[in-house]
Amino acid sequence: MAPKRTTVRDLRRQNRSTLLSMLFFDGPLSRYELAGRSGLSAATVSTVTGEMVDEGLVVEAGSVDSDGGRPRVLLRVNPDFGHVIGVDVGETGIKVELFDLALTQLAALDHALSPSSPSAVASLIASSVRDVVDAAGVPASTVLGVGIGVPGTVEQGATAVVHAPTIGWDGVRLEELVADASESAWPLYVENGAKTQGQAEMWFGAGRGAKHVVIALIGSGVGAAVVTDGGVYRGATSSAGEWGHTTIVYGGRPCRCGALGCLEAYVGAEGILDRYRKARGRALTGVDEQSTVAALIEAAAGSKTAARVLEETAGYLGAGIANLVNLFNPERIVLGGWAGQALGAHQLDRIVAATRAHALRHPYEQISIELGHLGPDAVAVGAATLPVAALLDRAADPRKLAVRADIA
Amino acid sequence: MAPKRTTVRDLRRQNRSTLLSMLFFDGPLSRYELAGRSGLSAATVSTVTGEMVDEGLVVEAGSVDSDGGRPRVLLRVNPDFGHVIGVDVGETGIKVELFDLALTQLAALDHALSPSSPSAVASLIASSVRDVVDAAGVPASTVLGVGIGVPGTVEQGATAVVHAPTIGWDGVRLEELVADASESAWPLYVENGAKTQGQAEMWFGAGRGAKHVVIALIGSGVGAAVVTDGGVYRGATSSAGEWGHTTIVYGGRPCRCGALGCLEAYVGAEGILDRYRKARGRALTGVDEQSTVAALIEAAAGSKTAARVLEETAGYLGAGIANLVNLFNPERIVLGGWAGQALGAHQLDRIVAATRAHALRHPYEQISIELGHLGPDAVAVGAATLPVAALLDRAADPRKLAVRADIA
DNA sequence: TAGACTAATTTTAAGTCGCAAACTAAGGTC
DNA sequence: GACCTTAGTTTGCGACTTAAAATTAGTCTA
The missing domain is CATH 1.10.10.10 (Winged helix-like DNA-binding domain superfamily/Winged helix DNA-binding domain)
Known part of the structure; x- marks a missing residue:
């Protein structure tokens, strides 16, 4: 104990x-x-x-x-007291960025990555971290730690265990793998990417100054970072905030998680486009999801179907947000993620109206709904905040006696 | 600050x-x-x-x-170091109970109460508290505080403000009213009744020993008490945990809160009975909701319609619980409230199966779902734990310098 | 240009706290 | 009754915060 x-x-x-x-x-x-x-x-x-x-x-x-x-x-x-590194492990590549203590970026690296074995990814992380230190030209000894944001849930324990179905990881001990692949013994902080992005919004973005915030992240997938009393909420095994797979339409559309009626199946990018395809009878074309969604939003000016699909999306999303409001009673909701920001830019009023319609009056009156200030790029900065948070928490070099129980 | x-x-x-x-x-x-x-x-x-x-x-x-x-x-x-009082303000009456520090009940009072003005209720509370002290025969000076559980949300601030639509209270400064109506200056702790009942389950019931628990309470209404890291979660303005009014069927049944598709409209006692009435074409008879629900459960052995309604209820409830699991990632779910315990006693397997079907595998694997050990009577004991919690927190007489910011 | 004045830091002395180590208390065993 | 074992207390010390006194670093005045 x-x-x-x-x-x-x-x-x-x-x-x-x-x-x-x-x-x-x-x-x-x-x-x-x-x-x-x-x-x-x-x-x-x-x-x-x-x-x-x-x-x-x-x-x-x-x-x-x-x-x-x-x-x-x-x-x-002292911004030069040390440096921190943030790694964003995405589904299609990894980004590695090095910052000083003021979180000013000093160097960055990108690597495309086809689906690979966990140990291959770990090696790539280890070597890229090394590379980014060289690229920044800072002495290795000044690196205080490396934060790693991953696209899945992370069980924090003696060593972080990652479950990331979208990249086929189940029970990957990423922290160990990376540590084994590195010569250096920098403290590693592995965390869910949504949570690191949320952390970035809290420190530098739309969450500044608030203590109870939910950062709703909508991209291909749908997730949320819940901040309570100023700290990221993790729950018993750090997998809290799986908002995308809460049921919003009982018995509704099938979701890739296997269940029916998940929020993600309605407001995730794939869900939106699929609903449009079903309504219209044919699909929109675009080089990728992101541009296709953008095309859909543009089409809404002329196409009744596109407009209706987006309207419905705002409705579902508002109901989903209202669920967060009723359950967490935050003071602020930040709408982020690339699809969330795109939707929010064109539909915020409608989303807010739908939220009001589904939330209880009292908690609804407490909230403001804002667009996120940072893009998905923020995952890496957010990851880099982890060693900084450890530094602030201990007010001492996190490399010494790195008891990393609660990083907050 | x-x-x-x-x-x-x-x-x-x-x-x-x-x-x-x-x-x-x-x-x-x-x-x-x-x-x-x-x-x-x-x-x-x-x-x-x-x-x-x-x-x-x-x-x-x-x-x-x-x-x-x-x-x-x-x-x-020392159980006799002092005494604490718990008040359960219900929709139809108030209960006042006096306990020693071991939470052994020494006296109790019941008052029926037709819907009344807040100040009338406050006077009744004040006089009943006085009466229960006399009935228990303990010196007034040994009372460490009075906890009051109310059927609505409570904004904790300089003074507690109650919003309880079911009894027509909106912005009632109950703490002030009761203080004004009492001669004694015992510290008052006003809290939502669901949260006090949850607190009771945590201290003496099915929540013992766990740190992340959601206590799901189903009666006429539906609510939840969320315990994170051992403390009751309140959110920014103490109205967190309004599980009953989360949307589970987008565009579904109208709820008394005004929105459509709330969980409460499906698994609240009224919602269950109404769904049966619609399915069967006629209503079950019973002297009150509680016995009618009991009759429905009994009827399920013979009636296909009753069985189907209950089955569906288990499905909705499981989905609702799965939402709690996905969002809060607790280690334990406690199913309480009179209807929750009745349903759970006959349908727990089905409820658990529905939960599994809707929750993500990883957080699902962390939880155990249990029936509550305490009935709705527990609201008063739970309320009485509030002054005890203050005593434990300060390890000093809560009447002195009663800074009641965070009671946990 | 030397005081005089003002406000931010630093130093000093005092009081509290937890801890290791030495010590006392309360039982059993032979 | 000498000796052992374990529980609880006392003592001396180092670490910490604080109020008060002293110092420092500027501006203002005459």
Whole structure:
């Protein structure tokens, strides 16, 4: 059982973490402001920040006048304290990006990838990570960790286990595989790609500032990242948020998961296009799903059928969102994913109206529905936030004593 | 903003709370066992428990042999340290019960109540609370707090605001009303009745020992209490878990909430009976909903129509449960509420099968589905746990400095 | 240009906390 | 009754936060 005790040491770690997180999220702040915001005494702020400055974690960043007295010295997280890497394992390729601690991208790599064995993917990840470090020209020793977003559920445990039916993975111990394929021993953080994308929206996108958010992601598949009390909600075995496979039409359209009437079968890109094909009698043509959906949206101006299919889609989607509202009672819904943003750009009013029609009045009144600010590219940045989150949480180099139980 | 700092005083409070909670939930324990379980040193356990014994919060409770050495002295929470009161505000009456700290019932009162103004209900609560204290013969000064379960959503804030459409309450500041109607200044804890019932299942019923549980409650209405990481999940404004009004059949049966296709319209008692009436052409007779549903279940042995309606009900319910499984990924589902337990007793296999059919394999494999151990009576005990939870959380008399932000 | 003044940090001294180690208590065994 | 074993207490210490005092780094005034 986890130790439930609290010792004096935990105090310092907790307070370091609080102050470091404030500096990270709320930009440069003086010690004085830190004291005010944190509730800590000026003395403590001084000693704690002093420590972090000595360690190179925090640096001074100019100063601002304070009417009449000693100017305030601004502190901020040292962007060069270390670097983090985010990996987006997609269904058709992997992206590897390297960032500094301010999450500024310093290098990026893309690899197309036909469906391959888990160990082949793991090797590719390991070598690409190596490559991106070389490409960025940063010393290997400054890499604090590697976050990996995968298209499937991830069981967090002693080692992360991935279940990703769309790429044929079932019980893949990706963390072990990548670790075995790498020479370096950087901490690895494997997480569901929807959750990393959600994390990115929370840190840099439409979720900023809110504590209870559901990020609805609609692409080929449909998923959601649920943020409760500021942290990503995982559930008992980290597979929470499988919104796409909730039943919205009992006994309805067959879904690729095998069940009937899943939301994904109606509002997933494939479901939308298939419904159009059935209604119209023939399919739209497009080089890929994404452009076909775009063509459908454009066609809606002239085609009654296209317009009706999209209208219905907005209805289903609104009902699906209303389910999230009723169950999670968030303060904000962020509509993301490439199809979600495309639909939202043309149909947001209708989607909102359908949500209102299906949600209870009280929780509905609490929410705002917004489009995501980031595209699917955000999976990699989101993955890169994982080692940063570990750093903020421990307020210490995550490579040391990497107890990675709850990354939040 | 809440103070984010952690001071050395918080340590003691935290550790007191840990030890007190262990004693409460895991029965009498010796200091030695407490040290082992908590990870605290024997020295700290000794001083902390010493304090709590001095304060009367904890008492010694015999001793047990330890092979060969000094016997272990058992400690337990002093059941007579104080008393707590639970109030169940139902649609047809209120129940008020008084318990000692071991949640042993010492007195109970029932009042029928025709739909009345909030302030009339508040007065009745205030006077009944007074009465139950007199009936139990305990000194008023020993009452640590009063928990109130209400049939609607409760916005927790500076003062609890209740929205309960079924009894015509909209924005009722019940906490203020009751406080104004009482002479005593006992801390009040107002909470949704489904959540208090869920809390009772967690502490004493089918939820014991689990950390991620959804308690599905089916009666006339349908709701759920979601427990994540051991605490009741509330969402941004405490109206999370409105499972009954999630859409399960898009465009389906009208629900009393105004929307179409809500789960409640299919598996709520009224919905079941109405579906039977429509299928059969005539209604079953019964003195009330509860006995009518019982009659329907009995009729299923002979009547094809009744059997089919129940079968369909199991299907809808399974799909609804699957949605909970996919979204919350709990480790356990508890099926409660009078109708839920009645259905579960006769149809559990079918419900489980329908759940499996609609849930994703991976999260499905994590769960066990169980019948609730407690009936709807549990609302009052559940409400009474609220002041106890406050006591355990603060490890101090909740009447002092009652900061009731997060009761968990 | 030297005080005087103001406001941000740092230093100092005090009090709390948990812990390891030494110590005491309470039983059993031979 | 000497000795062993185990439970619980006391003691001394290092780590931590804090209030208060001291210091620092500017601006303003005369």
